[in-house]
Amino acid sequence: MGCFQQAPLVLAHLRMNETLAQVAAAFGVSPSAAWRYVDETVEIQAAWTPSLHEARARATSSPTTGCRDQADEPYYSQRHKKPHERPGRHQTARHPPPTASSKPA
Numbered sequence: 001m002g003c004f005q006q007a008p009l010v011l012a013h014l015r016m017n018e019t020l021a022q023v024a025a026a027f028g029v030s031p032s033a034a035w036r037y038v039d040e041t042v043e044i045q046a047a048w049t050p051s052l053h054e055a056r057a058r059a060t061s062s063p064t065t066g067c068r069d070q071a072d073e074p075y076y077s078q079r080h081k082k083p084h085e086r087p088g089r090h091q092t093a094r095h096p097p098p099t100a101s102s103k104p105a
Helices: 003-015 020-027 031-048 052-061
Strands: none
Touching: 003 020, 003 031, 020 031
């Protein structure tokens, strides 16, 4: 069984909490083969995962993207304000409505 056929088997076991016997029967392999596929996949994932010290160093040394300039100040989305109270969101009419004095008689 290739790696692309093993991946759904492992996902079914890990994500859906299916037993190895159920997964093995569904994929047409023996329970020992299903166990071997799951074990290999978990070992590969563990090898790719950084250690706690590496993850902490990576998290503290690199700046996060998308930060505001004033990170210490609270951010208010202003969604609670009415549209005419929000800065930069003024809607103006292109043509003002006609008044009584401007209407032709």
